[in-house]
Amino acid sequence: MNAPTVDIRNAVKRYGTVTALHGVSLSIADNEFFTLLGPSGCGKTTLLRMIAGFEDVTEGEILLFGKDIARLEPNHRPVNTVFQHYALFPHMSVIDNVAFGLKMKGMALAERRARAGKMLEMVHLSAFADRLPAQLSGGQQQRVALARALAPDPKVLLLDEPLSALDLKLRQAMRVELKQLQEETGITFIFVTHDQEEALTMSDRIAVMSAGHVQQVGSPRDIYEAPVNRFVADFIGETNLVPVTVEAVADGRATVLLPGGHRMSCAADAGIGPGAHHLSVRPERMNLGTTGDLEAVVERVVYLGTDLQLHTHLDGGQPLHVRLQNSARADLPAPGARVALQIEEGAARLLVD
Amino acid sequence: MKGVRHYPGFLAMTIGCLVVLYAPLIVVTVYSFNGSTSITQWGGFSWRWYADVFTGPEAPRFAAAAWNSLTIAVLAATAATAIATAAAVAMVRGGRFRGKSATFALINLPLMVPEIVTAVATLIFFSAIGLTTGYLTILIAHVTFCIPFAYLPIAARLEGIESSYEQAARDLYATRAQAFRLILLPLMAPGIISGFLLAFIISLDDFIITNFVKGAGMETLPTAIFGSVKQGIKPNIMAISTMMLAVSVLFVTLSYFINRSGQKTRA
Ligand SMILES: Nc1ncnc2c1ncn2[C@@H]1O[C@H](COP(=O)(O)OP(=O)(O)OP(=O)(O)O)[C@@H](O)[C@H]1O
Numbered sequence: 001m002n003a004p005t006v007d008i009r010n011a012v013k014r015y016g017t018v019t020a021l022h023g024v025s026l027s028i029a030d031n032e033f034f035t036l037l038g039p040s041g042c043g044k045t046t047l048l049r050m051i052a053g054f055e056d057v058t059e060g061e062i063l064l065f066g067k068d069i070a071r072l073e074p075n076h077r078p079v080n081t082v083f084q085h086y087a088l089f090p091h092m093s094v095i096d097n098v099a100f101g102l103k104m105k106g107m108a109l110a111e112r113r114a115r116a117g118k119m120l121e122m123v124h125l126s127a128f129a130d131r132l133p134a135q136l137s138g139g140q141q142q143r144v145a146l147a148r149a150l151a152p153d154p155k156v157l158l159l160d161e162p163l164s165a166l167d168l169k170l171r172q173a174m175r176v177e178l179k180q181l182q183e184e185t186g187i188t189f190i191f192v193t194h195d196q197e198e199a200l201t202m203s204d205r206i207a208v209m210s211a212g213h214v215q216q217v218g219s220p221r222d223i224y225e226a227p228v229n230r231f232v233a234d235f236i237g238e239t240n241l242v243p244v245t246v247e248a249v250a251d252g253r254a255t256v257l258l259p260g261g262h263r264m265s266c267a268a269d270a271g272i273g274p275g276a277h278h279l280s281v282r283p284e285r286m287n288l289g290t291t292g293d294l295e296a297v298v299e300r301v302v303y304l305g306t307d308l309q310l311h312t313h314l315d316g317g318q319p320l321h322v323r324l325q326n327s328a329r330a331d332l333p334a335p336g337a338r339v340a341l342q343i344e345e346g347a348a349r350l351l352v353d
Numbered sequence: 354m355k356g357v358r359h360y361p362g363f364l365a366m367t368i369g370c371l372v373v374l375y376a377p378l379i380v381v382t383v384y385s386f387n388g389s390t391s392i393t394q395w396g397g398f399s400w401r402w403y404a405d406v407f408t409g410p411e412a413p414r415f416a417a418a419a420w421n422s423l424t425i426a427v428l429a430a431t432a433a434t435a436i437a438t439a440a441a442v443a444m445v446r447g448g449r450f451r452g453k454s455a456t457f458a459l460i461n462l463p464l465m466v467p468e469i470v471t472a473v474a475t476l477i478f479f480s481a482i483g484l485t486t487g488y489l490t491i492l493i494a495h496v497t498f499c500i501p502f503a504y505l506p507i508a509a510r511l512e513g514i515e516s517s518y519e520q521a522a523r524d525l526y527a528t529r530a531q532a533f534r535l536i537l538l539p540l541m542a543p544g545i546i547s548g549f550l551l552a553f554i555i556s557l558d559d560f561i562i563t564n565f566v567k568g569a570g571m572e573t574l575p576t577a578i579f580g581s582v583k584q585g586i587k588p589n590i591m592a593i594s595t596m597m598l599a600v601s602v603l604f605v606t607l608s609y610f611i612n613r614s615g616q617k618t619r620a
Pocket residue numbers: 015018019020038039040041042043044045046047194
């Protein structure tokens with residue numbers, strides 16, 4: 001079997017007394033679009049900088065194609081980076097920026113100009129070759145940074161929140177372009193973001209991080225539909241965490257007592273036993289019914305265009321959000337009304353706390 | 354809040370300061386163009402004292418002194434700038450190391466020590482190690498006291514350059530040396546030029562330390578002017594002073610604009 005492209009084994013990073021990463025292990029495969037997702041300060045940039053070679057690994061190891069790279073200087077790693085603020089060389093023209101890595105690798109002038117020109121064509125910036133970076137818009141600078149990092153044909157491309165400085169429209173367009181580029185080039189992308197929508201739309205796999213730990217690794221679907229713990233459920237998308245009591249577990253199914261006295265059956269991961277737990281239910285996976293699993297009191301109805309959102313609370317006072325399609329319905333509940341809510345089959349997920 | 358202009362006495366104070374600071378300079382400049390031999394009576398506009406500087410009886414002495422001043426200033430500023438650049442890179446990019454604050458104090462000490470103390474100490478040092486005073490001792494002394502002046506604009510510039518540029522270069526296969534030469538040095542250039550110009554002017558203008566360590570028969574422009582003034586002030590001294598003033602103003606202005614233009618092109 002082939003060694004993974006990037007294999008991080010129990011990597012620990014300490015800055016003096018601060019521990020930024022507590023034993024992170026990840027295996028990233030060839031051609032993968034892999035995303036590190038997590039809130040600010042969780043250690044995403046630190047991990048990326050350790051792969052690039054700007055920070056050393058306090059403990060553990062990082063392997064590239066099966067070889068430990070701890071002793072390799074950044075210029076000897078077949079890894080390139082798109083920096084968060086691009087770090088384009090301000091005194092060099094766009095084409096010289098893109099050709100810089102090729103020049104350092106010893107490629108002849110004519111050849112590297114031709115290749116840099118091709119890279120600029122790929123990011124639709126051929127007309128800007130002779131400008132200075134300061135004469136470009138943020139989006140254009142971002143593309144130059146991308147072209148510059150891809151020009152030397154790295155095995156792995158590291159991207160640190162490359163879209164965070166762009167406006168929403170451009171960001172959405174760039175998501176598609178980046179994904180396409182990754183598929184065309186077949187280069188392994190390791191992408192850092194704190195934007196879960198970005199992560200869900202582009203990634204093959206996502207590692208959700210918090211406070212220096214990896215909480216869950218999986219496909220966007222896994223992460224969204226089957227979060228393993230409260231942190232992931234809460235961080236990815238919107239969810240309701242309903243306190244419940246597990247009464248019995250048998251054959252991977254649990255009998256769950258809901259607030260309000262109804263019971264339901266749902267899948268239980270290994271590690272879930274009888275006792276108090278939380279049930280994660282996405283707002284869009286509940287419906288109004290005449291009878292339901294939960295009973296709640298409507299506080300407000302929020303109009304969101306394509307959707308309507310009901311802000312409700314259970315009898316115990318816990319808030320519960322419900323998202324309904326904005327069809328031409330006449331029976332919308334008014335604030336103060338009591339409603340019965342049905343949870344869709346398979347939509348409730350029992351969490352290990 | 355009221356602007357500072359509305360405080361009582363603001364105008365008088367401003368005028369007072371400006372007069373004390375600039376009136377002597379204006380008088381010297383104006384009287385350097387005086388047609389008469391008197392230094393107080395105006396005798397019409399003339400270039401004669403400028404001609405006197407270059408062709409008069411004291412011309413050979415001034416020429417030799419000017420040559421010494423110029424070569425010492427160029428050499429001292431070059432050496433001081435090179436040392437200050439290395440020091441700035443170590444201080445700003447070297448991370449935390451033991452004795453960092455002490456090093457910083459050491460680099461900037463010459464700015465705080467009274468010049469006369471430095472002058473005496475330097476002279477004692479040279480005689481202790483048995484170095485004959487002359488051109489070389491002036492040069493060594495100038496290199497030392499020029500370092501902090503070169504250091505300040507260079508370090509300020511470097512502090513404004515994000516380390517991500519060098520990291521990007523290293524990421525793109527540049528060695529440490531290439532990252533320094535191709536990326537950091539060009540980005541630091543405005544600070545380095547500015548530091549060089551300042552050091553040059555400081556060296557060119559120095560009198561006290563030079564006077565102590567120059568030895569007999571050796572003159573720089575400031576010591577030659579002082580020597581000549583001791584025999585009474587002649588208008589040719591005003592002409593030579595005005596020329597030095599012009600060079601100083603030119604260099605300081607240049608230094609200022611180079612630093613500013615550098616800041617504007619920063620992406
Ligand atoms: N040079 C450093 N010295 C000390 N602590 C550091 C250093 N760099 C990072 N840290 C700490 O390590 C932790 C992780 O930082 P990191 O930059 O990796 O976060 P991040 O996930 O990239 O966050 P963001 O989304 O805000 O960029 C933070 O708590 C930070 O304060």
